[in-house]
Amino acid sequence: MNEARSSQRLPEDEGMERGRVLVVDEVRHTAYLMRFQLERAGYQVEVESDGDEVRARVEEFEPHAVILDVVLPGRSGLELCRELRRDFPDLRIMIHTGQGFESRRDESGWADADAHFTKPMSPQRLLRRLEALGVQPRIGAPVD
Secondary structure, eight states: OBOOOOOOOOGGGTTSOBOEEEEEOSOHHHHHHHHHHHHHTTOEEEEEOOGGGHHHHHHHHOOSEEEEESSOSSSOHHHHHHHHHHHOTTOEEEEEEOTTOGGGGGSTTGGGSSEEEESSOOHHHHHHHHHHTTOOSBTTOOOO
């Protein structure tokens, strides 16, 4: 299911590409909270809730990073992580999951992710994780 897309441009964005992030979570509140936090920091963000639609969204949106929930309708986040890593080797992938699922990190797919975190995560920590993976709010922007 395709969700509403962000086309908001900030005046200081002129001539500078914004870092693109695809947030994938079946819980709309969680996905839109992350979207709000990332957009406030300057990222361009799209949201997807259906695991079967993720690959098409990646091909269309061309994100610099994907934040994947483990549990999704359709295909699992771990299965998607393996596929995206294979087919888009430069894509930064973060896996996130609810409390209690962190014990599943020995399953295939976790190792293909660049980062893992347990929900909820503070906005500051989420931004630091993305920046540590080299995904900046504005491509070419100086790092504070």
